[in-house]
Amino acid sequence: MENEKLQQIAKKLRFEAVRMVYEGKDGHPGPALSIADIVATLYFDVMNIDPKNPEWEDRDRFILSKGHSCPIYYAALNERGYFEPKVEHFNLRQLGSMFQGHPSMHATPGVDMTSGSLGNGIAIGAGMAFAAKALKKDYYTYVICGDGELQEGVCWEGINTARGRNLDNLIVFVDRNGWQSYKSVEFTVGQNNVADRFRAFGWHVQEIDGHNIAAIKDAVAAAKAEKNLPSCIVCDCVKGKGLSFMEHNNAWHKGVPTDEQFAIAEKELGGK
Amino acid sequence: MTSFKGTREAYAAALMDMADEHPNIMVISPDSLKAMRAVAFGEKYPERYVECGIAEQGAVDTAAGLASAGMIPFVGSYAGFLTMRGGEQMRTFVGYTNLNVKFIGVNAGILGGEREGVTHQFYEDLAIVSSYPNFTIFTPADAAQCYHAVQKAVEIDGPVYIRAGSGREPVVYDVDAPFAESGITVWKEYGDDAVLFSSGFVLDRVLAAAELLKEKGVNVTVADINILYGKDPSEILKVMAKSSCLFTVEDHNINGGLGSYISRLACENKPAWVTRIALTDYAESGPAKELADAYGFSPEAIAEKVVSTLKK
8 A cells, every 4th residue: 555545544543543532531542643653554554464354364463562552453453344334433441342441352353362461462472473384374473562561571581482483474563652651761771772672682673763654664574574583673653643732742641632632633633 | 091100291191192183282381391291292293392481471472372373282381380470371361362272280289399399389370270260270180180181171172271290199090080071080988977079189198088087987978179160060069968068188278279169169059067178388398298298188187187177
Protein backbone atom coordinates (compact mmCIF):
# COMPACT_ATOMS: atom_id res chain seq x y z
CA MET A 1 0.00 0.00 0.00
CA GLU A 2 1.19 3.53 -0.74
CA ASN A 3 2.86 5.30 2.15
CA GLU A 4 0.51 8.25 1.97
CA LYS A 5 -2.49 5.97 2.22
CA LEU A 6 -0.94 4.19 5.19
CA GLN A 7 -0.41 7.53 6.87
CA GLN A 8 -4.08 8.29 6.43
CA ILE A 9 -4.99 4.95 7.93
CA ALA A 10 -2.68 5.56 10.88
CA LYS A 11 -4.41 8.88 11.44
CA LYS A 12 -7.79 7.19 11.35
CA LEU A 13 -6.61 4.56 13.81
CA ARG A 14 -5.34 7.30 16.11
CA PHE A 15 -8.73 8.93 16.13
CA GLU A 16 -10.51 5.64 16.73
CA ALA A 17 -8.18 4.84 19.64
CA VAL A 18 -8.85 8.20 21.26
CA ARG A 19 -12.58 7.85 20.64
CA MET A 20 -12.51 4.38 22.19
CA VAL A 21 -10.90 5.69 25.38
CA TYR A 22 -13.15 8.75 25.44
CA GLU A 23 -16.29 6.63 25.13
CA GLY A 24 -15.10 3.91 27.49
CA LYS A 25 -13.86 6.49 29.99
CA ASP A 26 -10.68 4.52 30.63
CA GLY A 27 -7.51 3.41 28.89
CA HIS A 28 -4.02 4.36 27.72
CA PRO A 29 -4.19 6.75 24.78
CA GLY A 30 -0.59 8.06 24.82
CA PRO A 31 1.10 4.65 24.38
CA ALA A 32 -1.47 3.74 21.72
CA LEU A 33 -0.77 6.79 19.58
CA SER A 34 2.95 6.15 19.86
CA ILE A 35 2.75 2.96 17.79
CA ALA A 36 -0.03 3.89 15.35
CA ASP A 37 2.28 4.07 12.33
CA ILE A 38 3.92 0.72 13.10
CA VAL A 39 0.57 -1.01 13.62
CA ALA A 40 -0.92 0.52 10.48
CA THR A 41 2.08 -0.55 8.39
CA LEU A 42 2.00 -4.07 9.78
CA TYR A 43 -1.73 -4.66 9.41
CA PHE A 44 -2.28 -2.86 6.10
CA ASP A 45 0.94 -3.60 4.28
CA VAL A 46 3.44 -5.99 5.83
CA MET A 47 1.59 -8.87 7.37
CA ASN A 48 0.31 -11.88 5.49
CA ILE A 49 -3.12 -12.23 7.08
CA ASP A 50 -6.72 -13.04 6.24
CA PRO A 51 -9.22 -11.11 8.39
CA LYS A 52 -11.95 -13.53 7.34
CA ASN A 53 -9.91 -16.41 8.65
CA PRO A 54 -8.20 -15.16 11.80
CA GLU A 55 -7.13 -18.69 12.82
CA TRP A 56 -5.42 -19.39 9.46
CA GLU A 57 -2.43 -21.46 10.48
CA ASP A 58 -0.06 -19.95 7.91
CA ARG A 59 -0.78 -16.35 8.90
CA ASP A 60 1.85 -14.00 10.19
CA ARG A 61 1.55 -13.59 13.95
CA PHE A 62 1.42 -10.40 15.95
CA ILE A 63 1.89 -9.86 19.68
CA LEU A 64 1.27 -6.49 21.29
CA SER A 65 3.57 -7.08 24.21
CA LYS A 66 2.86 -3.59 25.56
CA GLY A 67 -0.76 -4.65 25.75
CA HIS A 68 -2.01 -1.48 27.41
CA SER A 69 -1.67 0.16 23.98
CA CYS A 70 -4.53 -2.01 22.75
CA PRO A 71 -6.91 0.75 21.63
CA ILE A 72 -4.79 1.20 18.51
CA TYR A 73 -4.72 -2.58 18.03
CA TYR A 74 -8.49 -2.89 18.29
CA ALA A 75 -8.92 0.01 15.91
CA ALA A 76 -6.60 -1.65 13.38
CA LEU A 77 -8.41 -4.98 13.57
CA ASN A 78 -11.71 -3.18 13.09
CA GLU A 79 -10.54 -1.18 10.11
CA ARG A 80 -8.88 -4.25 8.61
CA GLY A 81 -12.18 -6.12 8.64
CA TYR A 82 -11.79 -8.64 11.45
CA PHE A 83 -15.21 -7.88 12.90
CA GLU A 84 -18.54 -8.45 11.19
CA PRO A 85 -20.27 -6.10 11.27
CA LYS A 86 -17.68 -3.39 11.75
CA VAL A 87 -17.70 -2.12 15.31
CA GLU A 88 -19.17 1.33 15.90
CA HIS A 89 -18.80 1.59 19.64
CA PHE A 90 -16.08 -0.51 21.22
CA ASN A 91 -17.32 -0.45 24.82
CA LEU A 92 -13.68 -0.67 25.81
CA ARG A 93 -13.20 -2.14 29.27
CA GLN A 94 -16.95 -2.51 29.79
CA LEU A 95 -18.61 -5.61 31.17
CA GLY A 96 -19.32 -8.12 28.43
CA SER A 97 -17.26 -6.28 25.82
CA MET A 98 -15.03 -8.19 23.43
CA PHE A 99 -12.49 -5.42 23.94
CA GLN A 100 -10.80 -6.22 27.23
CA GLY A 101 -8.62 -3.77 29.12
CA HIS A 102 -5.66 -5.70 27.76
CA PRO A 103 -5.74 -7.97 24.71
CA SER A 104 -7.29 -11.40 25.18
CA MET A 105 -6.93 -13.96 22.41
CA HIS A 106 -10.24 -15.62 23.18
CA ALA A 107 -12.22 -12.41 23.56
CA THR A 108 -11.24 -10.68 20.32
CA PRO A 109 -11.00 -12.28 16.85
CA GLY A 110 -7.63 -11.55 15.31
CA VAL A 111 -5.75 -11.27 18.58
CA ASP A 112 -3.06 -13.95 18.26
CA MET A 113 -1.93 -13.82 21.87
CA THR A 114 -3.14 -12.51 25.16
CA SER A 115 -0.88 -9.77 26.48
CA GLY A 116 -0.64 -6.92 28.91
CA SER A 117 1.45 -8.35 31.69
CA LEU A 118 4.59 -6.56 30.54
CA GLY A 119 7.68 -8.37 29.38
CA ASN A 120 6.30 -11.59 27.98
CA GLY A 121 5.77 -10.89 24.29
CA ILE A 122 9.28 -11.62 23.07
CA ALA A 123 9.53 -15.04 24.71
CA ILE A 124 6.05 -15.97 23.51
CA GLY A 125 6.98 -14.72 20.06
CA ALA A 126 10.05 -16.92 20.18
CA GLY A 127 7.74 -19.88 20.74
CA MET A 128 5.57 -18.93 17.76
CA ALA A 129 8.67 -18.43 15.63
CA PHE A 130 10.14 -21.76 16.69
CA ALA A 131 6.84 -23.46 15.86
CA ALA A 132 7.08 -22.07 12.33
CA LYS A 133 10.50 -23.65 11.97
CA ALA A 134 9.35 -26.96 13.44
CA LEU A 135 6.30 -27.04 11.17
CA LYS A 136 8.32 -25.84 8.17
CA LYS A 137 6.06 -22.83 7.71
CA ASP A 138 7.27 -19.50 6.43
CA TYR A 139 5.16 -17.16 8.55
CA TYR A 140 6.78 -14.34 10.51
CA THR A 141 6.10 -13.35 14.09
CA TYR A 142 6.01 -9.64 14.90
CA VAL A 143 6.16 -8.24 18.42
CA ILE A 144 5.82 -4.66 19.61
CA CYS A 145 7.19 -3.92 23.04
CA GLY A 146 7.95 -0.74 24.89
CA ASP A 147 11.29 0.68 25.93
CA GLY A 148 10.17 0.81 29.55
CA GLU A 149 8.90 -2.74 29.25
CA LEU A 150 12.43 -3.93 28.59
CA GLN A 151 13.08 -3.49 32.31
CA GLU A 152 11.22 -6.76 32.80
CA GLY A 153 13.79 -9.52 33.11
CA VAL A 154 11.74 -12.03 31.16
CA CYS A 155 12.23 -9.88 28.03
CA TRP A 156 15.88 -10.84 28.10
CA GLU A 157 15.04 -14.48 28.61
CA GLY A 158 13.10 -14.39 25.35
CA ILE A 159 15.86 -12.38 23.69
CA ASN A 160 18.35 -15.08 24.67
CA THR A 161 16.12 -17.87 23.44
CA ALA A 162 15.53 -16.18 20.08
CA ARG A 163 19.25 -15.66 19.59
CA GLY A 164 20.19 -19.10 20.86
CA ARG A 165 17.75 -20.78 18.50
CA ASN A 166 18.55 -18.50 15.50
CA LEU A 167 14.96 -17.34 15.11
CA ASP A 168 15.35 -15.13 12.05
CA ASN A 169 11.57 -15.25 11.58
CA LEU A 170 11.02 -13.14 14.70
CA ILE A 171 10.92 -9.36 14.31
CA VAL A 172 10.60 -7.20 17.41
CA PHE A 173 9.73 -3.51 17.27
CA VAL A 174 10.68 -1.47 20.30
CA ASP A 175 8.58 1.64 20.77
CA ARG A 176 11.35 3.89 22.07
CA ASN A 177 9.24 6.82 23.18
CA GLY A 178 11.35 7.34 26.28
CA TRP A 179 8.56 7.28 28.83
CA GLN A 180 7.01 4.88 31.25
CA SER A 181 4.25 5.13 33.83
CA TYR A 182 5.95 7.45 36.29
CA LYS A 183 8.93 9.11 34.63
CA SER A 184 11.35 8.74 31.76
CA VAL A 185 13.14 5.52 30.95
CA GLU A 186 16.40 7.38 31.31
CA PHE A 187 15.50 8.48 34.84
CA THR A 188 14.52 4.94 35.70
CA VAL A 189 17.49 2.97 34.40
CA GLY A 190 20.07 5.65 33.66
CA GLN A 191 20.16 5.19 29.91
CA ASN A 192 17.77 4.26 27.14
CA ASN A 193 20.25 2.51 24.89
CA VAL A 194 17.90 -0.11 23.47
CA ALA A 195 19.90 -0.73 20.30
CA ASP A 196 23.17 -1.27 22.16
CA ARG A 197 21.51 -3.75 24.46
CA PHE A 198 20.00 -5.80 21.66
CA ARG A 199 23.30 -5.73 19.79
CA ALA A 200 25.06 -6.99 22.89
CA PHE A 201 22.65 -9.93 22.90
CA GLY A 202 23.60 -10.74 19.33
CA TRP A 203 20.51 -9.55 17.47
CA HIS A 204 20.29 -7.85 14.11
CA VAL A 205 19.42 -4.27 15.05
CA GLN A 206 18.13 -1.26 13.12
CA GLU A 207 17.21 2.18 14.39
CA ILE A 208 14.52 4.16 12.61
CA ASP A 209 11.99 6.94 12.98
CA GLY A 210 8.93 5.05 14.20
CA HIS A 211 6.58 7.49 12.50
CA ASN A 212 8.15 7.16 9.05
CA ILE A 213 6.14 4.61 7.07
CA ALA A 214 8.80 4.15 4.42
CA ALA A 215 11.44 3.56 7.07
CA ILE A 216 9.25 0.96 8.78
CA LYS A 217 8.73 -0.88 5.50
CA ASP A 218 12.42 -0.78 4.64
CA ALA A 219 13.39 -2.01 8.09
CA VAL A 220 11.06 -4.99 7.83
CA ALA A 221 12.54 -5.86 4.45
CA ALA A 222 16.06 -5.64 5.87
CA ALA A 223 15.03 -7.75 8.85
CA LYS A 224 13.65 -10.43 6.56
CA ALA A 225 16.83 -10.40 4.52
CA GLU A 226 18.86 -11.19 7.62
CA LYS A 227 19.34 -14.94 7.93
CA ASN A 228 20.02 -16.72 11.21
CA LEU A 229 19.50 -13.74 13.51
CA PRO A 230 16.32 -12.40 15.10
CA SER A 231 15.72 -8.74 14.33
CA CYS A 232 15.04 -5.76 16.51
CA ILE A 233 13.77 -2.55 14.96
CA VAL A 234 14.25 0.26 17.44
CA CYS A 235 11.65 2.88 16.64
CA ASP A 236 12.08 6.40 17.92
CA CYS A 237 8.52 7.40 18.67
CA VAL A 238 6.64 10.23 20.32
CA LYS A 239 4.25 9.23 23.05
CA GLY A 240 0.86 10.64 22.17
CA LYS A 241 1.97 11.29 18.58
CA GLY A 242 -0.52 13.09 16.37
CA LEU A 243 -2.53 14.88 19.00
CA SER A 244 -1.15 18.25 20.10
CA PHE A 245 -2.11 18.09 23.74
CA MET A 246 -0.90 14.50 24.16
CA GLU A 247 2.47 14.65 22.40
CA HIS A 248 5.42 14.52 24.81
CA ASN A 249 3.01 14.74 27.75
CA ASN A 250 3.39 11.65 29.89
CA ALA A 251 0.25 12.52 31.82
CA TRP A 252 -1.47 10.81 28.90
CA HIS A 253 0.11 7.47 29.65
CA LYS A 254 -3.32 6.77 31.02
CA GLY A 255 -6.19 9.20 30.89
CA VAL A 256 -9.52 10.13 29.43
CA PRO A 257 -10.02 13.18 27.22
CA THR A 258 -12.59 15.74 28.34
CA ASP A 259 -15.34 16.77 25.95
CA GLU A 260 -13.26 19.77 24.94
CA GLN A 261 -10.16 17.68 24.40
CA PHE A 262 -12.11 15.16 22.36
CA ALA A 263 -13.33 18.02 20.16
CA ILE A 264 -9.69 18.93 19.55
CA ALA A 265 -8.96 15.30 18.67
CA GLU A 266 -11.79 15.28 16.18
CA LYS A 267 -10.33 18.36 14.56
CA GLU A 268 -6.69 17.30 14.54
CA LEU A 269 -7.21 13.68 13.63
CA GLY A 270 -9.95 14.23 11.12
CA GLY A 271 -12.68 12.59 13.13
CA LYS A 272 -15.10 15.17 11.87
CA MET B 1 6.84 -51.94 29.66
CA THR B 2 9.82 -52.12 31.92
CA SER B 3 10.17 -50.52 35.31
CA PHE B 4 11.63 -47.05 35.81
CA LYS B 5 14.30 -45.72 38.10
CA GLY B 6 12.06 -42.83 39.08
CA THR B 7 9.38 -40.41 37.93
CA ARG B 8 11.75 -38.35 35.79
CA GLU B 9 12.92 -41.41 33.87
CA ALA B 10 9.28 -42.40 33.47
CA TYR B 11 8.45 -38.95 32.11
CA ALA B 12 11.23 -39.13 29.55
CA ALA B 13 10.30 -42.68 28.56
CA ALA B 14 6.67 -41.71 28.03
CA LEU B 15 7.70 -38.84 25.77
CA MET B 16 9.97 -41.07 23.73
CA ASP B 17 7.26 -43.69 23.39
CA MET B 18 4.73 -41.10 22.18
CA ALA B 19 7.03 -39.02 20.02
CA ASP B 20 6.43 -40.74 16.71
CA GLU B 21 2.69 -41.00 17.14
CA HIS B 22 2.41 -37.37 18.24
CA PRO B 23 4.80 -35.34 16.09
CA ASN B 24 3.69 -32.10 17.76
CA ILE B 25 5.04 -33.10 21.16
CA MET B 26 7.96 -30.84 22.05
CA VAL B 27 10.29 -30.53 25.00
CA ILE B 28 10.93 -27.05 26.38
CA SER B 29 13.96 -26.85 28.60
CA PRO B 30 14.90 -24.12 31.05
CA ASP B 31 18.29 -25.87 31.11
CA SER B 32 16.51 -28.89 32.54
CA LEU B 33 17.03 -31.43 29.78
CA LYS B 34 19.53 -33.43 31.81
CA ALA B 35 17.59 -33.08 35.06
CA MET B 36 14.45 -34.24 33.28
CA ARG B 37 16.29 -37.23 31.81
CA ALA B 38 15.22 -36.04 28.36
CA VAL B 39 18.63 -35.78 26.69
CA ALA B 40 17.79 -38.69 24.39
CA PHE B 41 14.66 -36.86 23.21
CA GLY B 42 16.68 -33.75 22.42
CA GLU B 43 19.23 -35.77 20.50
CA LYS B 44 16.71 -37.80 18.54
CA TYR B 45 14.33 -34.88 17.84
CA PRO B 46 16.47 -31.72 17.80
CA GLU B 47 13.79 -29.79 15.91
CA ARG B 48 11.34 -30.56 18.71
CA TYR B 49 13.55 -29.48 21.61
CA VAL B 50 13.73 -25.81 22.59
CA GLU B 51 16.53 -24.84 24.93
CA CYS B 52 15.62 -21.62 26.74
CA GLY B 53 18.45 -21.53 29.24
CA ILE B 54 18.06 -21.01 32.97
CA ALA B 55 14.94 -18.94 32.55
CA GLU B 56 11.65 -20.46 33.67
CA GLN B 57 9.43 -17.47 32.92
CA GLY B 58 10.68 -17.27 29.38
CA ALA B 59 10.43 -21.04 28.97
CA VAL B 60 6.76 -21.01 29.97
CA ASP B 61 6.11 -18.09 27.63
CA THR B 62 7.88 -19.86 24.78
CA ALA B 63 5.78 -22.94 25.42
CA ALA B 64 2.65 -20.80 25.26
CA GLY B 65 3.74 -19.43 21.90
CA LEU B 66 4.40 -22.93 20.61
CA ALA B 67 1.04 -24.19 21.85
CA SER B 68 -0.74 -21.29 20.18
CA ALA B 69 0.65 -22.60 16.90
CA GLY B 70 -0.60 -26.13 17.50
CA MET B 71 2.34 -27.78 19.24
CA ILE B 72 2.13 -29.81 22.47
CA PRO B 73 4.99 -28.47 24.56
CA PHE B 74 6.15 -30.20 27.74
CA VAL B 75 7.94 -27.93 30.18
CA GLY B 76 9.78 -29.82 32.87
CA SER B 77 11.77 -28.38 35.72
CA TYR B 78 11.76 -28.06 39.48
CA ALA B 79 8.20 -27.72 40.72
CA GLY B 80 8.69 -24.36 42.37
CA PHE B 81 10.77 -22.81 39.63
CA LEU B 82 7.84 -23.49 37.33
CA THR B 83 4.89 -22.73 39.59
CA MET B 84 6.43 -19.86 41.53
CA ARG B 85 9.00 -18.17 39.33
CA GLY B 86 7.05 -19.01 36.19
CA GLY B 87 3.76 -18.93 38.02
CA GLU B 88 2.41 -15.78 36.48
CA GLN B 89 3.23 -17.06 33.02
CA MET B 90 1.51 -20.36 33.84
CA ARG B 91 -1.55 -18.48 34.99
CA THR B 92 -1.88 -15.76 32.40
CA PHE B 93 -0.38 -17.24 29.25
CA VAL B 94 -1.32 -20.90 29.71
CA GLY B 95 -4.23 -21.02 32.17
CA TYR B 96 -6.15 -17.92 31.08
CA THR B 97 -5.43 -18.67 27.42
CA ASN B 98 -6.25 -22.36 28.01
CA LEU B 99 -3.32 -23.39 25.84
CA ASN B 100 -2.19 -26.97 25.45
CA VAL B 101 0.97 -26.84 27.55
CA LYS B 102 2.02 -29.68 29.86
CA PHE B 103 4.12 -29.09 32.97
CA ILE B 104 6.16 -31.59 34.94
CA GLY B 105 7.23 -30.25 38.32
CA VAL B 106 10.04 -32.32 39.84
CA ASN B 107 11.58 -32.23 43.30
CA ALA B 108 8.06 -31.88 44.62
CA GLY B 109 7.73 -32.39 48.34
CA ILE B 110 10.46 -33.27 50.77
CA LEU B 111 10.72 -36.76 49.28
CA GLY B 112 11.41 -35.08 45.96
CA GLY B 113 13.73 -32.39 47.23
CA GLU B 114 15.37 -34.34 50.05
CA ARG B 115 19.07 -33.54 50.24
CA GLU B 116 18.89 -30.36 48.19
CA GLY B 117 17.35 -28.35 50.99
CA VAL B 118 14.53 -25.84 51.08
CA THR B 119 15.58 -23.89 47.98
CA HIS B 120 15.00 -26.99 45.87
CA GLN B 121 12.14 -28.63 47.77
CA PHE B 122 8.68 -27.54 46.76
CA TYR B 123 5.60 -28.17 48.83
CA GLU B 124 3.48 -25.26 47.60
CA ASP B 125 3.05 -26.16 43.93
CA LEU B 126 -0.38 -27.75 44.21
CA ALA B 127 -1.80 -24.84 46.19
CA ILE B 128 -0.64 -22.48 43.48
CA VAL B 129 -1.71 -24.43 40.42
CA SER B 130 -5.05 -25.43 41.91
CA SER B 131 -6.02 -21.75 41.91
CA TYR B 132 -5.42 -21.44 38.16
CA PRO B 133 -8.63 -22.30 36.29
CA ASN B 134 -8.32 -24.67 33.29
CA PHE B 135 -5.42 -26.66 34.77
CA THR B 136 -5.73 -30.41 35.28
CA ILE B 137 -3.56 -31.61 38.17
CA PHE B 138 -2.07 -35.10 38.27
CA THR B 139 -0.28 -36.46 41.34
CA PRO B 140 1.08 -39.87 40.33
CA ALA B 141 2.13 -42.03 43.28
CA ASP B 142 5.15 -43.64 41.67
CA ALA B 143 7.21 -43.82 38.50
CA ALA B 144 4.95 -46.13 36.52
CA GLN B 145 1.98 -43.95 37.39
CA CYS B 146 3.95 -40.94 36.22
CA TYR B 147 4.53 -42.69 32.88
CA HIS B 148 0.79 -43.17 32.46
CA ALA B 149 0.07 -39.65 33.70
CA VAL B 150 2.29 -38.16 30.99
CA GLN B 151 0.47 -40.20 28.38
CA LYS B 152 -2.89 -39.18 29.82
CA ALA B 153 -1.82 -35.54 29.73
CA VAL B 154 -1.50 -35.69 25.96
CA GLU B 155 -5.10 -36.86 25.67
CA ILE B 156 -6.26 -33.70 27.41
CA ASP B 157 -6.65 -30.56 25.31
CA GLY B 158 -5.49 -27.91 27.75
CA PRO B 159 -2.99 -27.20 30.52
CA VAL B 160 -1.86 -30.09 32.71
CA TYR B 161 0.42 -30.02 35.75
CA ILE B 162 2.06 -33.29 36.77
CA ARG B 163 3.79 -33.54 40.12
CA ALA B 164 6.99 -35.58 40.05
CA GLY B 165 9.92 -36.38 42.29
CA SER B 166 13.63 -36.90 42.10
CA GLY B 167 14.04 -40.67 42.06
CA ARG B 168 13.21 -41.50 45.67
CA GLU B 169 9.68 -42.62 44.83
CA PRO B 170 8.99 -46.17 46.04
CA VAL B 171 7.21 -48.47 43.60
CA VAL B 172 3.66 -49.19 44.68
CA TYR B 173 1.57 -49.68 41.58
CA ASP B 174 1.86 -52.49 39.09
CA VAL B 175 3.80 -51.11 36.17
CA ASP B 176 0.89 -51.61 33.79
CA ALA B 177 -1.81 -50.25 36.10
CA PRO B 178 -3.61 -47.44 34.28
CA PHE B 179 -3.76 -43.87 35.56
CA ALA B 180 -7.24 -43.84 37.07
CA GLU B 181 -9.54 -41.45 35.23
CA SER B 182 -11.86 -41.43 38.23
CA GLY B 183 -9.07 -39.80 40.22
CA ILE B 184 -9.08 -42.50 42.90
CA THR B 185 -7.77 -46.02 43.44
CA VAL B 186 -8.83 -47.90 46.55
CA TRP B 187 -5.91 -49.92 47.92
CA LYS B 188 -7.14 -51.35 51.20
CA GLU B 189 -10.60 -51.95 52.55
CA TYR B 190 -9.96 -53.25 56.05
CA GLY B 191 -12.91 -51.35 57.42
CA ASP B 192 -14.74 -48.10 57.93
CA ASP B 193 -13.18 -46.80 61.13
CA ALA B 194 -11.56 -44.18 58.97
CA VAL B 195 -10.66 -43.47 55.37
CA LEU B 196 -7.05 -42.53 54.69
CA PHE B 197 -6.54 -40.57 51.50
CA SER B 198 -3.04 -40.42 50.13
CA SER B 199 -1.67 -38.38 47.27
CA GLY B 200 1.73 -38.73 45.67
CA PHE B 201 4.82 -40.53 46.89
CA VAL B 202 3.66 -41.16 50.45
CA LEU B 203 1.29 -43.93 49.40
CA ASP B 204 3.57 -46.75 50.58
CA ARG B 205 3.76 -45.10 53.98
CA VAL B 206 0.00 -44.78 54.25
CA LEU B 207 -0.40 -48.41 53.27
CA ALA B 208 2.10 -49.42 55.93
CA ALA B 209 0.21 -47.28 58.45
CA ALA B 210 -2.98 -49.17 57.57
CA GLU B 211 -1.26 -52.44 58.45
CA LEU B 212 -0.08 -51.04 61.79
CA LEU B 213 -3.60 -49.81 62.51
CA LYS B 214 -5.07 -53.18 61.65
CA GLU B 215 -2.77 -54.81 64.18
CA LYS B 216 -4.19 -52.38 66.75
CA GLY B 217 -7.75 -53.25 65.81
CA VAL B 218 -8.37 -50.07 63.84
CA ASN B 219 -9.64 -51.03 60.42
CA VAL B 220 -9.35 -48.39 57.75
CA THR B 221 -9.78 -47.87 54.04
CA VAL B 222 -6.85 -46.51 52.05
CA ALA B 223 -7.26 -44.73 48.73
CA ASP B 224 -4.81 -42.98 46.42
CA ILE B 225 -5.99 -39.73 44.88
CA ASN B 226 -4.16 -39.18 41.59
CA ILE B 227 -6.17 -36.25 40.19
CA LEU B 228 -6.69 -33.20 42.39
CA TYR B 229 -9.64 -30.88 41.95
CA GLY B 230 -10.89 -32.96 39.03
CA LYS B 231 -14.12 -32.21 37.22
CA ASP B 232 -15.92 -35.35 38.39
CA PRO B 233 -15.25 -36.32 42.02
CA SER B 234 -18.16 -38.78 42.18
CA GLU B 235 -15.99 -41.86 42.79
CA ILE B 236 -14.08 -40.04 45.52
CA LEU B 237 -17.35 -39.05 47.18
CA LYS B 238 -18.42 -42.69 47.27
CA VAL B 239 -15.31 -43.64 49.22
CA MET B 240 -15.65 -40.61 51.47
CA ALA B 241 -19.14 -41.80 52.37
CA LYS B 242 -17.70 -44.92 53.99
CA SER B 243 -16.67 -43.09 57.16
CA SER B 244 -17.19 -39.84 59.01
CA CYS B 245 -13.50 -39.80 59.94
CA LEU B 246 -11.31 -38.86 57.01
CA PHE B 247 -7.56 -38.41 56.94
CA THR B 248 -5.40 -36.93 54.23
CA VAL B 249 -1.68 -37.55 53.88
CA GLU B 250 0.41 -35.54 51.46
CA ASP B 251 3.99 -34.39 51.06
CA HIS B 252 2.85 -30.79 50.55
CA ASN B 253 1.95 -27.79 52.64
CA ILE B 254 -1.22 -28.29 54.64
CA ASN B 255 -2.95 -25.61 52.59
CA GLY B 256 -4.05 -26.01 49.01
CA GLY B 257 -3.33 -29.67 48.27
CA LEU B 258 -5.09 -32.95 48.95
CA GLY B 259 -6.27 -31.94 52.42
CA SER B 260 -7.91 -28.80 51.12
CA TYR B 261 -9.49 -30.74 48.30
CA ILE B 262 -11.00 -33.45 50.50
CA SER B 263 -12.09 -30.84 53.05
CA ARG B 264 -13.91 -28.96 50.33
CA LEU B 265 -15.60 -32.09 49.07
CA ALA B 266 -16.66 -32.94 52.61
CA CYS B 267 -17.99 -29.45 53.27
CA GLU B 268 -19.94 -29.34 50.06
CA ASN B 269 -21.28 -32.89 50.05
CA LYS B 270 -21.19 -34.78 53.31
CA PRO B 271 -19.78 -33.19 56.43
CA ALA B 272 -17.05 -35.31 58.05
CA TRP B 273 -14.08 -34.88 60.35
CA VAL B 274 -11.10 -34.26 58.11
CA THR B 275 -7.65 -34.51 59.67
CA ARG B 276 -4.84 -33.33 57.45
CA ILE B 277 -1.36 -34.78 57.74
CA ALA B 278 0.89 -32.47 55.79
CA LEU B 279 3.72 -29.98 56.09
CA THR B 280 3.29 -26.82 58.12
CA ASP B 281 6.80 -25.44 57.86
CA TYR B 282 9.86 -25.38 55.62
CA ALA B 283 11.89 -28.56 55.83
CA GLU B 284 15.67 -29.11 55.51
CA SER B 285 18.27 -31.29 53.81
CA GLY B 286 18.49 -34.98 54.52
CA PRO B 287 18.21 -38.48 53.14
CA ALA B 288 14.72 -38.85 51.72
CA LYS B 289 13.46 -41.61 53.96
CA GLU B 290 14.82 -40.10 57.17
CA LEU B 291 13.54 -36.69 56.19
CA ALA B 292 10.03 -37.96 55.52
CA ASP B 293 10.07 -39.79 58.83
CA ALA B 294 11.27 -36.68 60.66
CA TYR B 295 8.50 -34.54 59.22
CA GLY B 296 5.63 -36.75 60.25
CA PHE B 297 5.29 -39.18 57.39
CA SER B 298 6.53 -42.36 59.05
CA PRO B 299 3.91 -45.14 59.07
CA GLU B 300 4.07 -45.06 62.87
CA ALA B 301 3.40 -41.33 63.02
CA ILE B 302 0.54 -41.59 60.56
CA ALA B 303 -0.98 -44.49 62.50
CA GLU B 304 -0.56 -42.68 65.79
CA LYS B 305 -2.29 -39.60 64.40
CA VAL B 306 -5.21 -41.73 63.31
CA VAL B 307 -5.48 -43.46 66.67
CA SER B 308 -5.24 -40.29 68.70
CA THR B 309 -7.78 -38.53 66.51
CA LEU B 310 -10.28 -41.38 66.66
CA LYS B 311 -10.06 -41.32 70.48
CA LYS B 312 -11.25 -37.72 70.58
